[in-house]
Amino acid sequence: xxxxxxxxxxxxxxxxxxxxxxxxxxxxxxxxxxxxxxxxxxxxxxxxxxxxxxxxxxxxxxxxxxxxxxxxxxxxxxxxxxxxxxxxxxxxxxxxxxxxxxxxxxxxxxxxxxxxxxxxxxxxxxxxxxxxxxxxxxxxxxxxxxxxxxxxxxxxxxxxxxxxxxxxxxxxxxxxxxxxxxxxxxxxxxxxxxxxxxxxxxxxxxxxxxxxxxxxxxxxxxxxxxxxxxxxxxxxxxxxxxxxxxxxxxxxxxxxxxxxxxxxxxxxxxxxxxxxxxxxxxxxxxxxxxxxxxxxxxxxxxxxxxxxxxxxxxxxxxx
Amino acid sequence: xxxxxxxxxxxxxxxxxxxxxxxxxxxxxxxxxxxxxxxxxxxxxxxxxxxxxxxxxxxxxxxxxxxxxxxxxxxxxxxxxxxxxxxxxxxxxxxxxxxxxxxxxxxxxxxxxxxxxxxxxxxxxxxxxxxxxxxxxxxxxxxxxxxxxxxxxxxxxxxxxxxxxxxxxxxxxxxxxxxxxxxxxxxxxxxxxxxxxxxxxxxxxxxxxxxxxxxxxxxxxxxxxxxxxxxxxxxxxxxxxxxxxxxxxxxxxxxxxxxxxxxxxxxxxxxxxxxxxxxxxxxxxxxxxxxxxxxxxxxxxxxxxxxxxxxxxxxxxxx
Numbered sequence: 001x002x003x004x005x006x007x008x009x010x011x012x013x014x015x016x017x018x019x020x021x022x023x024x025x026x027x028x029x030x031x032x033x034x035x036x037x038x039x040x041x042x043x044x045x046x047x048x049x050x051x052x053x054x055x056x057x058x059x060x061x062x063x064x065x066x067x068x069x070x071x072x073x074x075x076x077x078x079x080x081x082x083x084x085x086x087x088x089x090x091x092x093x094x095x096x097x098x099x100x101x102x103x104x105x106x107x108x109x110x111x112x113x114x115x116x117x118x119x120x121x122x123x124x125x126x127x128x129x130x131x132x133x134x135x136x137x138x139x140x141x142x143x144x145x146x147x148x149x150x151x152x153x154x155x156x157x158x159x160x161x162x163x164x165x166x167x168x169x170x171x172x173x174x175x176x177x178x179x180x181x182x183x184x185x186x187x188x189x190x191x192x193x194x195x196x197x198x199x200x201x202x203x204x205x206x207x208x209x210x211x212x213x214x215x216x217x218x219x220x221x222x223x224x225x226x227x228x229x230x231x232x233x234x235x236x237x238x239x240x241x242x243x244x245x246x247x248x249x250x251x252x253x254x255x256x257x258x259x260x261x262x263x264x265x266x267x268x269x270x271x272x273x274x275x276x277x278x279x280x281x282x283x284x285x286x287x288x289x290x291x292x293x294x295x296x297x298x299x300x301x302x303x304x305x306x307x308x309x310x311x312x313x314x315x316x317x318x319x
Numbered sequence: 320x321x322x323x324x325x326x327x328x329x330x331x332x333x334x335x336x337x338x339x340x341x342x343x344x345x346x347x348x349x350x351x352x353x354x355x356x357x358x359x360x361x362x363x364x365x366x367x368x369x370x371x372x373x374x375x376x377x378x379x380x381x382x383x384x385x386x387x388x389x390x391x392x393x394x395x396x397x398x399x400x401x402x403x404x405x406x407x408x409x410x411x412x413x414x415x416x417x418x419x420x421x422x423x424x425x426x427x428x429x430x431x432x433x434x435x436x437x438x439x440x441x442x443x444x445x446x447x448x449x450x451x452x453x454x455x456x457x458x459x460x461x462x463x464x465x466x467x468x469x470x471x472x473x474x475x476x477x478x479x480x481x482x483x484x485x486x487x488x489x490x491x492x493x494x495x496x497x498x499x500x501x502x503x504x505x506x507x508x509x510x511x512x513x514x515x516x517x518x519x520x521x522x523x524x525x526x527x528x529x530x531x532x533x534x535x536x537x538x539x540x541x542x543x544x545x546x547x548x549x550x551x552x553x554x555x556x557x558x559x560x561x562x563x564x565x566x567x568x569x570x571x572x573x574x575x576x577x578x579x580x581x582x583x584x585x586x587x588x589x590x591x592x593x594x595x596x597x598x599x600x601x602x603x604x605x606x607x608x609x610x611x612x613x614x615x616x617x618x619x620x621x622x623x624x625x626x627x628x629x630x631x632x633x634x635x636x637x638x
Contacts, residue, residue, distance in 0.1 A: 074609065084609070132475055146575075153467065155577025156451055156613040162574040167567050167605060169489055179570075179605050248486050251498075255481040256465075256575065258474025286486060286498050290393065290403070294475040 002065035003057075005050055005106075006312030008113065008305075009042070009071050011035060011087040016049035017305065018057050019312035021065070023124030025305055029053050039090025047103050066107035068311035069100065070116035076158050077314070080110045083158070109315040113307050115152045115161060117300075118145025119317075120310025121263045125301040130260035134253050135300075136163060138246075138268035141176075142184040148257070152314065164188065166252065168245050186245040189268055192221040195238045207232035225271040236274070243275030247282025254287045254295055265300035272299050321384035322376075324369055324425075325631030327432065327624075328361070328390050330354060330406040335368035336624065337376050338631035340384070342443030344624055348372050358409025366422050385426035387630035388419065389435035395477050396633075399429045402477070428634040432626050434471045434480060436619075437464025438636075439629025440582045444620040449579035453572050454619075455482060457565075457587035460495075461503040467576070471633065483507065485571065487564050505564040508587055511540040514557045526551035544590040555593070562594030566601025573606045573614055584619030591618050 001021035008015040010033060017028035031049040034041050046069070054061060073085030080097020082088075100108045111119070118127075118135025127133040127147070135145035144163025146153040153160055164184035165177065172181035174191060185191060196219045200209060208227035212219050228235035250262055264272065276297075283292070302309055320340035327334040329352060336347035350368040353360050365388070373380060392404030399416020401407075419427045430438070437446075437454025446452040446466070454464035463482025465472040472479055483503035484496065491500035493510060504510060515538045518524060519531070527546035531538050547554035569581055583591065595616075602611070621628055 144575075148467065148472065153576075155610075156579045157577060157609065159607075159610040159613070160575065160577035162577075162610075165574040165605075165607075166571045167487070170487065170567050177607075182605075248489050252485045252571070253575075255484040256463075256479065256572075257472075258476060258479035258481075260475045286484075286501075288478075288484075288496075290476065291474075291478040291481075294478070 002063055004065050004312040004315055005053060005067035006308040006310070007046055007050065007067060007069040008116070008307035008311060009033065009046065009069060009088070011072065014045055014049050015305070015308050016046070016053050017308045017312070018053050019309055021316070023309060023313070025309060027053055027056050028305070028308065029056070033088075035088055039088065039094060042088055042091065043096075043099055043103065046100065050104060061105055064106050066109065066315040067100065067104055068116070068313065068315035069096065069108060069110045070113040070307045070311040070314075071096065071110055072113045074157070074159055075110055075112060077109070077111055077152070077154055080108065082110065107315060109318050111152065111311055111314040112145075112158065114143035115145040115154075116310035116314055117143075117265055117306040118147055118263065118310065119152055119313045120302050120306040120308070121265070121300050122147045122150075123313040124309060125306060126263045126298040127261040132257055132259040133261040133263060134163070134257060134259050135263045135265060136250075137266040138188060138264060139266040140189045142188045143266070146257070151317070163249070163253070166249055168248050183245065183249045187242045187249070189221045192224050192238055192242060192268070193219050195241065196224050196235070199234045199238065203234050205232055205234035208235050221268055222270070225274065228271075228274055239271055239274040240278045242268075243278035244282055246275060247279035248286065250279065250297065251283050251286035254283065254291050258291050259295055262295060262297045263300050264297070265306055269299050321382055323384050323631040323634055324372060324386035325627035325629070326365055326369065326386060326388040327435070327626035327630060328352065328365065328388060328407070330391065333364055333368050334624070334627050335365070335372050336627045336631070337372050338628055340635070342628060342632070344628060346372060346375050347624070347627065348375070352407075354407055358407065358413060361407055361410070362415075362418055362422065365419065369423060380424055383425050385428065385634040386419065386423055387435070387632065387634035388415065388427060388429045389432040389626045389630040389633075390415065390429055391432045393476070393478055394429055394431060396428070396430055396471070396473055399427065401429065426634060428637050430471065430630055430633040431464075431477065433462035434464040434473075435629035435633055436462070436584055436625040437466055437582065437629065438471055438632045439621050439625040439627070440584070440619050441466045442632040443628060444625060445582045445617040446580040451576055451578040452580040452582060453482070453576060453578050454582045454584060455569075456585040457507060457583060458585040459508045461507045462585070465576075470636070482568070482572070485568055487567050502564065502568045506561045506568070508540045511543050511557055511561060511587070512538050514560065515543045515554070518553045518557065522553050524551055524553035527554050540587055541589070544593065547590075547593055558590055558593040559597045561587075562597035563601055565594060566598035567605065569598065569616065570602050570605035573602065573610050577610050578614055581614060581616045582619050583616070584625060588618050
């Protein structure tokens, strides 16, 4: 069976990979997005990355089954038109699928990047073989993807799976994108930095303080994680809070979807061991045994390539 | 086209209706459930109601296309086996579909009652013609049903759509089925009675107090509704709270599903005008315009027959 191209369009880099029909990443290239040069340049860079991949594999274009493109934004997968992509200039209302089909000469499918990442984990990652999978990506923000009955669920206009905007604690002081106490306001990289910044003003946190100083006074989720590991109690408390909020959110999703798998991806997932215990406590307290027994909570397995592999899956499993 | 039997099994009564192929309720019968007589008696009563319906229509059994049965409990629609039905003795693990197929001699489909009610509203009620519909039934508790891509969504073992168990306010004093601050703990008939009972201890609420006295000292959601309409401020505040919590929950569901329709059913929906303004305020504050523009929030249209009609739909639209 012919391989696919999987393309993951980020704000800074575009990753293009050659993915076998069974989901193995055979080769990948990384090219700059150059968003500042405008929408046409982004398309050109995608094509450049794709060409390099195909050339490296010494293949002809008619040996490639198709290309799947993961895009950070709201889009209509059926028509291949991107509706809103805040980080990609001039891409709003761009018929990305048709433009790339023309330029590459192979079938193209576009998909939201968080959906693609969840689909990648479903295909060859942590969630292989399940019917119903929920993907949560904990990065700067919180992204979501829903695989229901083995297919990506899009909703009316492709705006489904915005799991980070679910309210978890409606009267919490933290607000993100106007939504008070949302999962993203409470359990994202930005939230961790905010908790730490405020905590440092009022609490003794010598270990964290020292580590922040050594990091040019920049607080990052990773620094807070390392400080927690080194015994800093403020930092440990922050990850405890994050795990608690995340657990409440996942408990909600278990009641709503009765899924078999919840996969946690993104940079913050590196601290899984720290936030998992309070997360599991909330899940245990807030769900029933019948649905809890069906579901596994797991760290993502595909790392930074989940989106690329899932994009390839989006063309392979296209209806 | 042949009509269907729609059967709605409640804890007290079983409703059986003859439903045309286009969703018109042609005739209905109501028989007692007699749950205290055991599981076999419940099956016999279903058969009795069905026979009366068919006899009243002066039809032969081979003129009936099939029967759909809505059951209050956890069940596996594919195998027709009820897993847990707390209010129906001896029904746990009963192959209800096969038993009734034997007794009635026509194809039978079983479905969860809240799913059936949502499916009924989707077929011929408030949500006709949409792809993605969320049903919320506000009664003593809060039930849910999910119609995604025009089909009932069941999850791994039929335990999906437990929307009432979603946490809305995790530190609220109210707890339902062990879940602190769930939608059911905060926006159900039981919650309204609890809010009113506690409110009456500490607040002036002369109008509500008088109405409760006239109702043999029994507080019901309907009494609180009437008192609010008559100008009682405690009662108005209670429905304001209920609407606020409900709005937070619906906002979450809009982010998760990007649906076209949210249908609110059940006895509490009678007070729609009272709780809708605070509900809509939360939805407006906590969702984005793109997905809000896709969705309509509406009162259910089929009243007490939604479950029966939806049960008929569950056999008509069976995969």
